[in-house]
Amino acid sequence: MExxxxxxxxxxxxxxxxxxxxxxxKVNLIKKLIGLSIFQSAVxxxxxxxxxxxxxxxxxxxxxxxxxxxxxxxxxxxxxxxIVVGISTTALGLGIVVRIKEEYGSTxxxxxxxxxxx
Amino acid sequence: MTVLFGVLxxxxxxxxxxxxxxxxxxxxxxMLLGIFSLxxxxxxxxxxxxxxxxxxxxxxxGISTVLFxxxxxxxxxxxxxxxxxxxxxxxxxxxxxxVVLYATLDKPKFGDPGAPAHQHVAPWYLEHTPExxxxxxxxxxxxxSFRGYDTLGEVFVVFTAGIGVLFLFSARRRxxxxxxxAGLQDLDIGLRKDVIPRVVSRLLAPFILLFGLYVxxxxxxxxxxxxxxxxxxxxxxxxxxxxxxxxxxxxxLPAGALVALMVGGAMLYGLVGLLGILMGSNFLDxxxxxxxxxxxxxxxxxxxxxxxxxxxxxxxxxxxxxxAARDRV
Numbered sequence: 234m235e236x237x238x239x240x241x242x243x244x245x246x247x248x249x250x251x252x253x254x255x256x257x258x259k260v261n262l263i264k265k266l267i268g269l270s271i272f273q274s275a276v277x278x279x280x281x282x283x284x285x286x287x288x289x290x291x292x293x294x295x296x297x298x299x300x301x302x303x304x305x306x307x308x309x310x311x312x313x314x315x316i317v318v319g320i321s322t323t324a325l326g327l328g329i330v331v332r333i334k335e336e337y338g339s340t341x342x343x344x345x346x347x348x349x350x351x
Numbered sequence: 352m353t354v355l356f357g358v359l360x361x362x363x364x365x366x367x368x369x370x371x372x373x374x375x376x377x378x379x380x381x382m383l384l385g386i387f388s389l390x391x392x393x394x395x396x397x398x399x400x401x402x403x404x405x406x407x408x409x410x411x412x413g414i415s416t417v418l419f420x421x422x423x424x425x426x427x428x429x430x431x432x433x434x435x436x437x438x439x440x441x442x443x444x445x446x447x448x449x450v451v452l453y454a455t456l457d458k459p460k461f462g463d464p465g466a467p468a469h470q471h472v473a474p475w476y477l478e479h480t481p482e483x484x485x486x487x488x489x490x491x492x493x494x495x496s497f498r499g500y501d502t503l504g505e506v507f508v509v510f511t512a513g514i515g516v517l518f519l520f521s522a523r524r525r526x527x528x529x530x531x532x533a534g535l536q537d538l539d540i541g542l543r544k545d546v547i548p549r550v551v552s553r554l555l556a557p558f559i560l561l562f563g564l565y566v567x568x569x570x571x572x573x574x575x576x577x578x579x580x581x582x583x584x585x586x587x588x589x590x591x592x593x594x595x596x597x598x599x600x601x602x603x604l605p606a607g608a609l610v611a612l613m614v615g616g617a618m619l620y621g622l623v624g625l626l627g628i629l630m631g632s633n634f635l636d637x638x639x640x641x642x643x644x645x646x647x648x649x650x651x652x653x654x655x656x657x658x659x660x661x662x663x664x665x666x667x668x669x670x671x672x673x674x675a676a677r678d679r680v
Contacts, residue, residue: 238461
């Protein structure tokens with residue numbers, strides 16, 4: 234359990250930074266959005282990791298299992314809604330990329346900046 | 352056993368994420384992103400977050416993949432330019448990684464019941480849900496009632512994003528009538544030529560819809576609720592549209608109806624909140640909706656979950672159709 238805990242946090246850091254790398258280093262706009270999705274998922278993972286209580290179970294009551302320990306429902310609520318908000322905002326981002334492609338003929342950041350400089 | 356499984360899943364997550372960033376083929380990256388979502392959903396599940404796992408599996412692995420593919424179809428499938436300043440970026444990211452890794456040393460122990468996150472309001476919610484709301488699923492109770500304001504805000508963000516996409520794509524509309532279908536034979540549309548996808552999708556779509564409705568109305572008792580149901584119902588229509596073509600899907604559920612769902616869902620949520628004020632209590636306090644405070648709460652949660660489900664279905668399908676109806680330039 235001890236090791237799994239540390240490992241969860243490390244995986245969170247790795248995912249966060251992989252997503253961050255894609256956002257800062259890649260020039261393709263779709264790739265940046267994919268990176269942003271990974272970044273976002275990493276944050277979700279952190280919240281859900283923190284909601285876990287050792288020996289706990291999903292926070293749904295049942296008469297058959299009285300007196301059991303429940304994991305924290307609050308971060309779950311926050312992340313549940315955040316996932317749906319995340320996909321909507323990603324779709325908005327994709328919409329903007331598609332419009333950029335239509336106007337500039339490219340989805341590569343460098344080429345777009347080149348066209349803007351002209 | 353669970354520990355081993357957890358470690359395996361987490362390792363696969365990192366491997367998939369690295370593969371996503373490294374590949375130059377965006378189609379491959381999007382497919383891997385679907386796998387990534389499924390893996391993280393399994394992870395949420397073993398961390399006791401059944402509701403979140405259901406949402407992530409429906410939204411991340413299903414709808415998000417389709418939307419990314421829709422965007423790829425309108426742009427390009429390959430990254431052309433090689434990554435510039437790669438070493439500089441790597442150095443910055445490595446620096447940031449070390450800082451955040453250092454910060455994780457201060458985090459509370461994994462699963463520690465005494466961690467600060469479990470001290471504040473969460474125990475109160477767990478303790479008082481049976482008394483005030485009277486439903487078994489605490490996640491739904493918090494989402495619908497205790498934290499109704501948050502959820503209202505999230506629904507409006509989803510709504511705004513949907514309006515935003517429609518607005519973006521309203522520029523340079525094609526002349527009246529839909530493209531393609533005019534000169535095409537019936538079998539050229541979608542995947543209608545291919546028997547297996549067609550039969551399977553026709554068989555599956557009604558059951559996905561049914562499951563979506565089950566998830567919608569069973570959200571008080573098990574994992575589920577409006578967000579998950581909205582995504583599932585949208586997924587059923589998207590599956591149908593991928594195989595049978597957009598035209599027929601729009602006949603079944605016209606674009607106008609989608610906008611009505613979008614607006615109606617968000618309005619329903621807001622109106623239930625206002626009803627609380629009109630009946631002599633606070634905004635989004637459902638206790639006054641019925642004689643008994645507890646049954647009032649339950650009624651309120653059913654209504655706002657219906658609003659959430661409608662809004663999410665409407666927004667996701669509107670976004671899908673907006674991408675699908677567009678011509679590649």
